[in-house]
Amino acid sequence: MSDERTRVAEPGSAPTAGPSTPAPDREFTVAERSQFQLVLRRFRQHRLAVVSLGVLVALVLLAYVGGALWRHDFGEFTPDNSQPPSWEHPFGTDAQGKDQFAQVLRGTQISLQIAVLVALFSTVVGTVWGAVAGYFGGLVDTVMMRISDLILTLPLLVVAAMLAHRFGGSWWLISLVIAGLYWAYVSRVSRGVVLSLREKEFIEAAEAMGAGDVRIILRHLVPNALGSIIVNATILIAVAILLETALSYLGFGVRPPDTSLGLLVSEAQTALTTRPWLFYFPGLFIILIALTINFIGDGLRDALDPQQTKVRA
Amino acid sequence: MLAFAVRRIAISVPILLLSSFIVFMLASLSGNPLNELLFRNPPPPPQVIALETERLRLDVPLLERYWLWLSGLFAGDFGPSVQSNLDIGSELASRFLVTMRLILVAMLVALLLAVVVGVVSAVKQYSKTDYSATFVGFLFLAMPSFWFAILLKQWGIEFNNAVGQQVIYTIGASSVNPPDGFWSNVADIAGHMVLPTISLALISYAAWSRYQRASMLEVMNSDYIRLARAKGLSRRRVMVKHGLRNALIPLTTVTALDLAAIISGAVVTETVFQWRGMGDFVLNGIRTNDVYVVMAWLLVTATVVILFNLVADLLYAVLDPRIRYV
Numbered sequence: 001m002s003d004e005r006t007r008v009a010e011p012g013s014a015p016t017a018g019p020s021t022p023a024p025d026r027e028f029t030v031a032e033r034s035q036f037q038l039v040l041r042r043f044r045q046h047r048l049a050v051v052s053l054g055v056l057v058a059l060v061l062l063a064y065v066g067g068a069l070w071r072h073d074f075g076e077f078t079p080d081n082s083q084p085p086s087w088e089h090p091f092g093t094d095a096q097g098k099d100q101f102a103q104v105l106r107g108t109q110i111s112l113q114i115a116v117l118v119a120l121f122s123t124v125v126g127t128v129w130g131a132v133a134g135y136f137g138g139l140v141d142t143v144m145m146r147i148s149d150l151i152l153t154l155p156l157l158v159v160a161a162m163l164a165h166r167f168g169g170s171w172w173l174i175s176l177v178i179a180g181l182y183w184a185y186v187s188r189v190s191r192g193v194v195l196s197l198r199e200k201e202f203i204e205a206a207e208a209m210g211a212g213d214v215r216i217i218l219r220h221l222v223p224n225a226l227g228s229i230i231v232n233a234t235i236l237i238a239v240a241i242l243l244e245t246a247l248s249y250l251g252f253g254v255r256p257p258d259t260s261l262g263l264l265v266s267e268a269q270t271a272l273t274t275r276p277w278l279f280y281f282p283g284l285f286i287i288l289i290a291l292t293i294n295f296i297g298d299g300l301r302d303a304l305d306p307q308q309t310k311v312r313a
Numbered sequence: 314m315l316a317f318a319v320r321r322i323a324i325s326v327p328i329l330l331l332s333s334f335i336v337f338m339l340a341s342l343s344g345n346p347l348n349e350l351l352f353r354n355p356p357p358p359p360q361v362i363a364l365e366t367e368r369l370r371l372d373v374p375l376l377e378r379y380w381l382w383l384s385g386l387f388a389g390d391f392g393p394s395v396q397s398n399l400d401i402g403s404e405l406a407s408r409f410l411v412t413m414r415l416i417l418v419a420m421l422v423a424l425l426l427a428v429v430v431g432v433v434s435a436v437k438q439y440s441k442t443d444y445s446a447t448f449v450g451f452l453f454l455a456m457p458s459f460w461f462a463i464l465l466k467q468w469g470i471e472f473n474n475a476v477g478q479q480v481i482y483t484i485g486a487s488s489v490n491p492p493d494g495f496w497s498n499v500a501d502i503a504g505h506m507v508l509p510t511i512s513l514a515l516i517s518y519a520a521w522s523r524y525q526r527a528s529m530l531e532v533m534n535s536d537y538i539r540l541a542r543a544k545g546l547s548r549r550r551v552m553v554k555h556g557l558r559n560a561l562i563p564l565t566t567v568t569a570l571d572l573a574a575i576i577s578g579a580v581v582t583e584t585v586f587q588w589r590g591m592g593d594f595v596l597n598g599i600r601t602n603d604v605y606v607v608m609a610w611l612l613v614t615a616t617v618v619i620l621f622n623l624v625a626d627l628l629y630a631v632l633d634p635r636i637r638y639v
Binding site for chain 1: 329451464573576577580596599607610614
């Protein structure tokens with residue numbers, strides 16, 4: 001902002017209009033804030049989102065740091081079978097003596113890894129796909145969007161189960177399977193954003209100044225579409241966690257000896273009456289992760305919205 | 314309107330074909346249907362394997378196999394199953410009814426709840442009711458459907474134990490020995506539906522009530538609502554006739570779009586409550602590499618989704634008379 005103003009105030013560029021004496025840049029000075037600082041300030045206003053971010057960071061730290069430091073390994077068979085929660089085993093143990101706390105931490109790691117990889121992969125592919133389709137329009141748009149539509153018609157859970165049945169097992173293959181179906185959703189969102197942006201004056205101005213397609217897409221379209229894309233990616237993490245846990249529950253996701261939150265619930269469902277702690281903790285972790293991510297997404301949506309005027313510069 | 318419906322269905326046919334082609338390729342390449350036979354111990358004689366190979370059309374090239382399946386459909390033949398005594402068509406028919414009654418009732422319950430809660434939240438914006446509804450909505454949005462379903466099932470069992478007799482059914486879509494008489498049969502089926510319906514409905518309700526709240530807020534803040542109030546119409550009349558009717562349009566779209574997700578949700582719900590519906594059918598098909606079972610499932614669900622979207626489009630015209638289909 002201040003950049004443009006100083007340029008207008010330069011003597012050579014404004015020969016007729018404007019103040020005759022070199023006016024100050026602004027009538028009163030305020031500390032300049034970058035776009036990032038503005039977003040951060042607005043995000044901090046959303047109390048629920050800030051608390052959620054804190055909880056989520058704590059969960060991630062607990063899963064990775066806590067999982068590494070915890071006295072039991074997730075695959076370790078302790079001599080205590082079917083113990084209810086105690087100081088030794090905060091979440092109890094299962095019938096084989098595995099420490100449920102270690103298992104839940106491991107499950108959280110795997111489920112989070114899958115969700116983040118799905119969000120990253122499908123966001124990158126989907127954004128570029130949708131941006132290119134929306135920017136070029138015409139035949140390119142038609143062909144690319146029909147391909148996305150086709151993927152959107154496939155029944156997600158069943159196709160994912162089928163692919164996972166063939167390739168599944170490891171966490172990153174499952175992420176690729178889910179992401180391979182999810183990018184089509186993102187491409188629709190990103191195309192919609194780009195379609196509305198490319199009609200804006202600043203794109204026209206960039207074009208008039210001789211910017212090429214690549215420069216316009218990378219320097220003008222993507223930064224402006226970034227807000228919606230980030231919000232979408234955040235929500236996608238929550239959606240992916242729920243899908244991954246459902247797949248694992250049905251037996252098409254992560255397989256033993258490794259574990260995920262969905263698999264833990266699935267293993268615990270038959271013992272709900274006798275060992276309820278096995279069932280409740282992984283479920284609560286899933287809910288906590290998905291809930292906090294949804295709230296963070298909400299906060300980001302408010303913070304990144306350019307029309308937002310709640311906190312002024 | 315009829316021409317519009319016919320055109321919409323005609324457009325869906327190529328999409329359905331392509332989609333079925335992709336799934337057919339995926340299903341055929343995702344595993345060998347003879348696996349179970351090949352790893353049997355003692356190994357079956359080679360003639361049996363040769364016969365099975367021929368029966369499952371595995372001796373035919375892949376593209377031709379797809380064509381055989383497609384042309385067979387017109388003769389009412391869904392193709393051979395890995396289980397030699399299973400007729401996919403008749404099996405599907407009975408399972409279809411089981412699953413569809415769950416999906417339709419759950420959708421109806423979810424819609425009713427979503428509209429009521431959404432409207433109340435919007436009308437009493439920022440009240441305690443609104444905040445609690447929002448919180449419940451977010452909670453169910455974050456809830457894995459299978460976890461909630463298992464929990465409901467457990468509560469059902471505990472309730473039965475406390476009462477001392479089977480009040481709530483927790484397993485199956487109907488009793489193994491259905492009671493005599495039409496009405497007691499209906500009651501039996503309804504009793505089995507209670508828990509699965511609640512668990513499936515509440516998951517979709519979460520998102521829908523948020524939509525309904527947002528669209529109701531938007532409508533109630535518009536000028537024509539203020540005008541309707543200003544010219545002296547009662548609050549109730551304005552809310553229902555002017556507000557709700559317009560606020561229902563976005564929800565119609567969302568509901569139609571979400572149907573595919575509800576079908577996936579039903580697969581999970583059926584697994585938890587051990588229903589022998591379409592979900593159990595397709596999951597078993599995937600596990601045994603039963604290509605034609607998966608294809609039959611795909612065909613039926615895709616057709617349902619397409620028809621449902623058509624109904625949603627036609628409903629717009631009912632809700633908003635400005636929309637005309639020619």
